[in-house]
Amino acid sequence: MxxxxxxxxxxxxxxxxxxxxxxxxxxxxxxxxxxxxxxxxxxxxxxxxxxxxxxxxxxxxxxxxxxxxxxxxxxxxxxxxxxxxxxxxxxxxxxxxxxxxxxxxxxxxxxxxxxxxxxxxxxxxxxxxxxxxxxxxxxxxxxxxxxxxxxxxxxxxxxxxxVPEELLRIYDRVSSSARVTGIAYAQGQRCMGCHMGLRPQMWNQIRDGEIMTCESCGRLLFYDASREPKPLAVVEKPKKRAKKVREAGVE
Ligand SMILES: [Zn+2]
Missing domain, CATH: 1.10.287.1490 (Helix Hairpins)
Incomplete structure (x- = not known):
């Protein structure tokens, strides 16, 4: 960033x-x-x-x-x-x-x-x-x-x-195309570069700290928990998600 x-x-x-x-x-x-x-x-x-x-x-x-x-x-x-x-x-x-x-x-x-x-x-x-x-x-x-x-x-x-070479390569490729930016925040299960929704699996991996590329615009997606809106109610849900993330990580 x-x-x-x-x-x-x-x-x-x-x-x-x-x-x-x-x-x-x-x-x-x-x-x-x-x-x-x-x-x-x-x-x-x-x-x-x-x-x-x-x-x-x-x-x-x-x-x-x-x-x-x-x-x-x-x-x-x-x-x-x-x-x-x-x-x-x-x-x-x-x-x-x-x-x-x-x-x-x-x-x-x-x-x-x-x-x-x-x-x-x-x-x-x-x-x-x-x-x-x-x-x-x-x-x-x-x-x-x-x-x-x-x-x-x-x-x-x-x-x-x-920055790791592999990420730089993706960043350079995406940022040198018509788009101006090569990296975007992932926020609310969306790519903030192109505003397309992310698949749940991918969203979990990203929140788990993996850096992935958006499937629709190719930008590197970057997660920052502090940017996530505070959950309105239900405290249970995030816990479930956290479990899923671990499962995904095992795969
Ligand atoms: Zn995107």
Whole structure:
């Protein structure tokens, strides 16, 4: 029973140890996602700045063109020519208005993007710090787990050394199958592992101190008189049973 307790603790510990790298990987994934949010915001902001420079340059070109047109307009001879220049200047001014509107919109977008980037950066900084702390905890936990595992392994070897080989063989076979436990208490004429009833003969032998295997689940059955519920009435019955046990033992 002590060996089974140790094996149970070992299985739980191994599951915890296996879960740790997954937990760390999830943290790294979260950091990576937040990192790319910062990059995305920075890239969008850079694109916005490039657009602004382009608009600025287009604006300058148009202003120069209009200044030139005004120069040329002062030398025209006919009304027709004058109107043509005026038309072209008006067209250029309308273009300038459009560019100025675009610039305003761009400034608003840039402002929002800068805020977004700042928020993403501070989120990333917070997470980086939190993840560092969690990693440090995980390292400490991992060291603790390894120490505990070594301890359990040592205790396991010690317990196995005192169990007869034949019983160990059965225990190992049953506990390595789909069932988790290799040994169970026999109690109230039942196997407490699978809850199936035991034949009277077997129940007697078990109570007589023999270690037997359950016929339905294969677990080693172990009897502990202190676990048996106190008999309600009739004091005679146990005596009869005790006699039977002796008879069974003779057989
Ligand atoms: Zn059973």
């Amino acid at each position: 002590r060996l089974q307790t140790i094996d149970g603790e070992t299985a739980t510990l191994r599951a915890e140890i296996a879960a740790l790298p997954k937990r760390l990987a999830a943290l790294e994934t979260r950091l990576a996602a937040e990192g790319s949010a910062v990059e995305d915001a920075a890239k969008a902001l850079k694109d916005e700045e490039a657009l602004k420079r382009r608009l600025e340059s287009d604006l300058k070109d148009l202003q120069q063109k209009i200044a030139k047109l005004r120069d040329q307009m002062s030398n025209v001879k006919t009304n027709e020519e004058y109107r043509a220049f005026q038309h072209e200047i008006e067209f250029g001014e309308a273009e300038i208005k459009k560019i100025e509107d675009s610039e305003l919109e761009g400034m608003e977008r840039a402002e929002q993007l800068a805020q977004k980037r700042k928020a993403a950066e501070s989120e990333l900084a917070d997470s980086t710090k939190a993840v560092e702390i969690e990693k440090e905890d995980a390292r400490a936990e991992s060291a603790e787990q390894q120490k505990k595992l070594q301890e359990l392994t040592k205790r396991r070897a010690k317990e196995r050394a005192v």
